[in-house]
Each structure stands twice: as C-alpha cells, then as structure tokens.
Amino acid sequence: MSETFGFTPRRIDVGETTSVVVGTLGELCRVDSRGELISPVCQPFPAPVTSGVVLEDRWVGIWVEAEFQVARMAALPLDDAWRDGIGREELRTVLKNDGLEAVPAASIWSRTLDSEPMALTRVGDGFAFAVLGRGIYLMDADANEIWRAAIPHVGVDGSQRLHRQILEMFVIGDVLQIWMEDAEVYEMSLDDGRIIDQRVIRLSDRLEAVFHSKHLGWLLALSGGGIVRFESLDSAPDIHPTAGPVIDAVEGDSGWIWTGWRHDGMLVDDGVVSRPRRELGVAVLADSVLTNDGTWSACLV
Structure with missing residues (x-):
C-alpha cells in the first residue's frame, strides 16, 4: 500500500475495483482494491467534499463551501486524468461576477445545488441524493432526474418534523432506505419514491452513523x-x-x-x-x- 497520501483523509468512497480517498480540504486520489495509489492527488474544487459515491465508470461527489454558501455536485471519470481546479480566491472572484459559474475541474457534468446536500448513495447505474428542504432525487449516471420525492416530514408518532436531516441512504432490494438522524427509518419505492414503510429505532444515545x-x-x-x-x-x-x-x-x-x-x-x-x-x-x-x-x-x- 502507498506509504502516505500527504493530506488528512476524511473517508474512502469504496468501489468494486477503484476507490476514492477524500481529504478534509477536498483533496482526491484514486486507489485500487488494495489501497495502492493509481492517480496523483488533486483538488478539483476548493471546498470540502461532504459525500461521494463510485459508479461504474465515474465518481460523483458533492462539494460544499460554507463560507461562500456554494454547493456543487459533479461527476469525474474513473479512467481519465483528474487535475487541480481553481483556488479559493479565484472562486471568490468568480462568484462576484454575475453569469460566471465555477465547476470542478475535469468533470463530466456539474450541477449547482441551492440548498444543503445531506446524503448520497449508488442506485444501480445511477444514484440518489437528498437536499435539505428540497427533496430526495433519483438520477441516472448523467444527472438526468428519474423521480423526486418530498423528504418525509411527519414522524412515526404523527408529529410534524420540518427540515429533517438525513443521515444515510441504502438500497435494500427494490427500496431506498432512508435513515434520519433521529433514528426514524423510511423505505421508499425505487419505482416512484412513494413511502411504503416507516419505523423508529429506540436508542440510548444519539445516532452517529449507520x-x-x-x-x-x-x-x-x-x-x-x-x-x-x-x-x-x-x-x-x-x-x-x-x-x-x-x-x-x-x-x-x-x-x-x-x-x-x-x-x-x-x-x-x-x-x-x-x-x-x-x-x-x-x-x-x-x-x-x-x-x-x-x-x-x-x-x-
């Protein structure tokens, strides 16, 4: 395995043959199934990567720059070179100029998110993600929307829960399973996003990860x-x-x-x-x- 990556890692987005090591400042590099480095370290966009997922031929990530209130979602090809993008000061300048949009370098596609992204998971050849106050979206690999659904706002006990945080999402058979930070679990049909089951998990402490x-x-x-x-x-x-x-x-x-x-x-x-x-x-x-x-x-x- 590679001796060191030269940055502070945040997590690994694991794929079948290629995985992506993500740094705390948005550094990225690809490794093989044994952890050997297969691409140089780069920073395609000057912001932390809050979530990412490896698809068949691309990695989809979400960058959030809290100070500038900027969120980008983009796909980078697994088989082509990645490179450094603009820096923070250049991003600041670009954002001040109306009509200009900064995108992650070497991206296949890029989208601007207008609210806080919360969760991201692979679904077949595509992916699903959630945006606070907006909804849950099922997309194909090219970011074409298949369906969207509202984030459940009624708790299992019938109470209203506005601006709920989603902790994790998984595909279980033919459903998309949604885990809320309050340990309520919803199952949505992958066909159309309708809720088909919901429950609450009673815990002695706050849920940190699933x-x-x-x-x-x-x-x-x-x-x-x-x-x-x-x-x-x-x-x-x-x-x-x-x-x-x-x-x-x-x-x-x-x-x-x-x-x-x-x-x-x-x-x-x-x-x-x-x-x-x-x-x-x-x-x-x-x-x-x-x-x-x-x-x-x-x-x-």
Whole structure:
C-alpha cells in the first residue's frame, strides 16, 4: 500500500475495483482494491467534499463551501486524468461576477445545488441524493432526474418534523432506505419514491452513523461510543460497548470489523474484540486501516 497520501483523509468512497480517498480540504486520489495509489492527488474544487459515491465508470461527489454558501455536485471519470481546479480566491472572484459559474475541474457534468446536500448513495447505474428542504432525487449516471420525492416530514408518532436531516441512504432490494438522524427509518419505492414503510429505532444515545451489509445486516454507531447490530430491523437489537466512537465499519471474514477513535474493533460471538491504536482510524479497506495522518496500517483485530 502507498506509504502516505500527504493530506488528512476524511473517508474512502469504496468501489468494486477503484476507490476514492477524500481529504478534509477536498483533496482526491484514486486507489485500487488494495489501497495502492493509481492517480496523483488533486483538488478539483476548493471546498470540502461532504459525500461521494463510485459508479461504474465515474465518481460523483458533492462539494460544499460554507463560507461562500456554494454547493456543487459533479461527476469525474474513473479512467481519465483528474487535475487541480481553481483556488479559493479565484472562486471568490468568480462568484462576484454575475453569469460566471465555477465547476470542478475535469468533470463530466456539474450541477449547482441551492440548498444543503445531506446524503448520497449508488442506485444501480445511477444514484440518489437528498437536499435539505428540497427533496430526495433519483438520477441516472448523467444527472438526468428519474423521480423526486418530498423528504418525509411527519414522524412515526404523527408529529410534524420540518427540515429533517438525513443521515444515510441504502438500497435494500427494490427500496431506498432512508435513515434520519433521529433514528426514524423510511423505505421508499425505487419505482416512484412513494413511502411504503416507516419505523423508529429506540436508542440510548444519539445516532452517529449507520452501516449496512447484505450478509450481516445493519451496524449502528452511537455518538458516545457503542454499537447496535440488527440482522433484520424486525429482530431484537444486539447492543455492545466499544472503546470509543466508531468511524468506519465493513464486513470482514468473520463479521463486522471497524476502526474509530484510537481503536480497532471486531464483533464476534462472545462480544467485542478491541485493540488500541495511536492515531484515529478513518476508513477500513482490504484488511488495512487508513488513519488521520494519511498512512495505512494493518487492522489490529
């Protein structure tokens, strides 16, 4: 694996053969399935990348520059060169000139978002994303809209919930599963976006992240540490403490493995196996952990 990336990583957007390492300031680079660097580091747009997803032949990302109140969504080709785009000061100048629009460099297509983007996931050859106060959109790979639906604003208890934050979205069979930050879960038909089921998951702490595996079910990470596993959402929760907050979790050979706040962990039949690490684990890929100093190390469990 590459020794270091030279920037502080935020996460890895994982694909089948190519994945994208995302830095905290919007740095991007592509790696293969073993984490080896296959493209130079670049910054196509001067803003953090809040979310991204790898499709068959492209990566779709969302950049948000909070100070300038700018949000861009764009697709970059997986097989062609990526390059640096404009800097922050040039972006500031462009935004002051009416009629000019800055776009991420080397993009196949680019769109301006007029509200806060919240979640992004792959759906077949395309993707779905959500925008605060606007809705949930299903798109093809070229950003053509297939359908749009309102963000559910009525809670399971019947109360009105305006400006709700979506934490994660997954495709489960023929439905798009929406996880709200308040642990309410909605299932929408992939055919037309209508809601076909909704429920609430009762938790002892604030929900921080949700991970899904076709074979293992769901793993919920709580903000103060601890995990909750569901084999199905109709099954009883399997609750375990952890050595700290969980940042990334994946399906391993023997079950769930994760990395997080100065520890790596694994869920086994007898409970949690945990090992301390010096740095913060950011992402797990191919039995290795990428830490916040931009280096790889072996997963410790």
